[in-house]
Amino acid sequence: MQKHLRILAFSALTAAIAAPVVAQDEVTYTADTVVASVNGEDIKLGHMIAARATLDERYNQIPADQLWNGLLEQLVQQTALAQGIESLSAGEAMALDNQERSLKAAKAIEIALEQAITEEDIQAAYDAEFGNIDPEEEFNASHILLETEEEAIAVKEAIDAGANFAATAREKSTGPSGPNGGELGWFGTGMMVPSFEAATIALEVGEVSDPVETQFGWHVIVLNDTRKKEIPTLEQAREGIQSRLASEAAATIIAAAADEADIQVSPFENTDEKVELINRLDLLE
Secondary structure: OHHHHOOOOOHHHHOOOOOOOOOOOOOOOOOOOEEEEEOOEEEEHHHHHHHHHOOOHHHHHOOHHHHHHHHHHHHHHHHHHHOOOOOOOHHHHHHHHHHHHHHHHHHHHHHHHHHHOOHHHHHHHHHHHHHOOOOOEEEEEEEEEEOOHHHHHHHHHHHHOOOOHHHHHHHHOOOOOHHHOOEEEEEEOOOOOHHHHHHHHOOOOOOEOOOEEEOOEEEEEEEEEEEEOOOOOHHHHHHHHHHHHHHHHHHHHHHHHHHHOOOOOOOOOOHHHHHHHHOOHHHHO
């Protein structure tokens, strides 16, 4: 059904459409304001707004009058075509039922969420997550990855003798960071394999490690710098907290609605029968 609704959806939006302009006195517009009529069937401003809301950000680049005329032409064409159809198939009618049900359910959740999450809830969630934590230590390190311990020992000795770490990494390292001088950037605990992390934490800034083995090979590590990870402010964390609280609240709202409803489920206990029935598209013809 969606495919049929989109047949003419965007073709008119890519070219300018000339339309006569009629001078009007100042009026108050509502969603029920009629913008066109097709064989006596009204197309209202609300229809235009709803159609515009389905378009993505690319359409923001289209001039307003061109976008208006394109949407109007789309709705006019769809209305004229739709008037030639007396009724929908069972499948199309049920698809509309599902769409209406989904829209109403989303609206119910939206209304409930407006009262479910308060500023106090957001502050409490922020305090619980960030209020009592110490800033995490972060490390900036570079490494040279080698295949054997012997190669790693030789590289460590060369660096101890004055070889430049970054230049040696570019020349010797087999890891993807080699061309970048072995730089790994900033990372916190738990982001590297345990033996690599432990060796890095044990270093002083500027110190080069002895060879360290991981499942990737042998590493020679230099600790470039350390810092404390900045704890986000409430405003910085607000969006993520609101999203999490909304998801949690929505799950509660959905569960409560189902619990309070009188639900009667017809018995379809045969798994093979279920698989067959749910794929019987012929029942929708």
